[in-house]
Amino acid sequence: MIELLVRDLKLAFRAGGGVGLSIAFFLLISVLLPFGIGAQSPLLSAIAPGFLWFGALLACLLSLERLFALDWEDGTLDLLAIAPLPLEAVVLAKALAHWLTTCLPLVLAAPVLGILLNLETNGYFWILSSLFLGTPALSIIGAFGAALTVGLKRGGLLLSLLVLPLYIPTLIFGAEVARRGAIGMNVTTPLLLLMGVSFGVIAFVPFVTASVLRINLR
Amino acid sequence: MSLWRQKLNNIWRFANPVKFLAVTEKVLPSLWVCALLCLFVGLGWGFFITPDDYRQGSTVKIIFLHVPAALMAINCWILMFVASLIWFIRRHHVSALMARASAPVGILMTLIALFTGALWGQPMWGTWWAWDPRLTSFLILFLFYLGYVALWEAIENPDVAADLTSVLCLVGSVFAFLSRYAVLFWNQGLHQGATLSLDKEENIHDIFFFPLLLCMAGFVLLSVALVLYRTGTEIRARRIRLYYVNEGRGE
Numbered sequence: 001m002i003e004l005l006v007r008d009l010k011l012a013f014r015a016g017g018g019v020g021l022s023i024a025f026f027l028l029i030s031v032l033l034p035f036g037i038g039a040q041s042p043l044l045s046a047i048a049p050g051f052l053w054f055g056a057l058l059a060c061l062l063s064l065e066r067l068f069a070l071d072w073e074d075g076t077l078d079l080l081a082i083a084p085l086p087l088e089a090v091v092l093a094k095a096l097a098h099w100l101t102t103c104l105p106l107v108l109a110a111p112v113l114g115i116l117l118n119l120e121t122n123g124y125f126w127i128l129s130s131l132f133l134g135t136p137a138l139s140i141i142g143a144f145g146a147a148l149t150v151g152l153k154r155g156g157l158l159l160s161l162l163v164l165p166l167y168i169p170t171l172i173f174g175a176e177v178a179r180r181g182a183i184g185m186n187v188t189t190p191l192l193l194l195m196g197v198s199f200g201v202i203a204f205v206p207f208v209t210a211s212v213l214r215i216n217l218r
Numbered sequence: 219m220s221l222w223r224q225k226l227n228n229i230w231r232f233a234n235p236v237k238f239l240a241v242t243e244k245v246l247p248s249l250w251v252c253a254l255l256c257l258f259v260g261l262g263w264g265f266f267i268t269p270d271d272y273r274q275g276s277t278v279k280i281i282f283l284h285v286p287a288a289l290m291a292i293n294c295w296i297l298m299f300v301a302s303l304i305w306f307i308r309r310h311h312v313s314a315l316m317a318r319a320s321a322p323v324g325i326l327m328t329l330i331a332l333f334t335g336a337l338w339g340q341p342m343w344g345t346w347w348a349w350d351p352r353l354t355s356f357l358i359l360f361l362f363y364l365g366y367v368a369l370w371e372a373i374e375n376p377d378v379a380a381d382l383t384s385v386l387c388l389v390g391s392v393f394a395f396l397s398r399y400a401v402l403f404w405n406q407g408l409h410q411g412a413t414l415s416l417d418k419e420e421n422i423h424d425i426f427f428f429p430l431l432l433c434m435a436g437f438v439l440l441s442v443a444l445v446l447y448r449t450g451t452e453i454r455a456r457r458i459r460l461y462y463v464n465e466g467r468g469e
């Protein structure tokens with residue numbers, strides 16, 4: 001499992017573009033946002049926590065299509081399926097690689113973009129921690145969507161149509177933590193719910209994803 | 219006990235497409251007639267004979283479309299869920315096709331509920347749309363339906379499509395449920411509570427209740443008829459496809 005993770009990480013870094021692309025997208029939409037809604041600081045700081053969550057979610061969505069597609073095309077996935085490593089562990093390793101290469105940079109970039117959007121001082125810690133806790137769920141749910149659409153030629157748009165509704169609970173709780181944290185409210189309840197969703201997803205969804213891959217490989 | 223089990227086992231004979239088609243062809247005409255009769259009488263009674271509400275005026279009458287449609291929007295999803303489960307466990311093709319057939323009916327019902335709700339909300343709440351938990355949950359349900367239908371359309375191999383969509387339906391049900399409660403947490407409501415419930419003292423007045431019951435019966439019958447009819451169509455479409463495959467010309 002570690003070898004698979006290392007291999008995926010190496011591939012992501014050496015192939016180039018993949019890692020930086022989602023962060024560039026995140027930066028771009030954060031820069032374009034004030035052009036769309038105006039640059040008044042109270043307005044921006046009111047929507048900053050929610051928008052950062054929303055932007056991170058969209059940026060995470062961008063790279064999902066590549067999660068299984070390359071291995072599917074060259075047959076690596078068939079080999080992985082008959083390898084002694086259970087397919088569930090393969091799914092988990094690939095989702096973890098996706099999280100490390102796509103979501104973790106987004107999590108770290110979010111506070112920096114918060115400066116651009118005039119985030120409240122209290123908000124930096126909470127946007128960082130809520131994204132840190134919530135994005136693993138985004139990666140794992142995304143892997144489920146990627147597994148569903150892996151055999152399709154143009155799965156990209158369909159993938160977002162399938163995955164975005166599944167992101168709703170994570171987004172609601174995560175953005176609520178960030179919003180409440182930014183205005184200095186108590187965050188315990190949404191934080192616990194966010195962790196519940198995240199850990200629940202990590203525990204259960206890889207099994208479903210593995211069975212979806214088995215159906216596709218049949 | 220054994221008799222019950224026998225009866226229960228007998229259900230599976232409808233899993234045979236030929237048997238299914240033979241039975242539904244006999245049942246469907248009377249289903250259509252019953253559904254139309256219920257709707258005709260229920261809607262006619264509801265729209266023209268019941269009095270106006272003393273606060274809501276005549277807008278109250280949209281309840282005769284809104285409530286039954288909302289009911290069936292959820293029930294179609296439940297039907298999809300059960301049919302997907304049966305396909306997953308017993309692998310009867312009719313079940314998978316029924317799940318596929320009920321999705322568009324569910325979409326239609328969700329749209330009716332959303333539109334009539336907007337029409338009623340404009341004069342009553344002063345807005346077409348509010349981010350109320352119930353309204354939002356229905357919009358989310360609509361999105362789940364869209365994803366489900368899109369996945370069916372996208373995959374060519376029918377068995378793979380049936381498998382993947384049923385997984386999506388099962389996972390989607392869990393997440394739809396989660397979203398429902400997440401949305402409740404996220405925003406406080408404007409929508410009134412349930413108008414009909416068995417455990418509450420105060421329910422809707424009898425004058426509205428009976429035509430509403432008729433309309434609900436009509437919508438249930440109509441949806442069942444539509445789903446059975448569409449399932450039959452799906453079975454036939456698959457036969458045609460098989461025919462062309464065997465003949466070796468195209469598709």
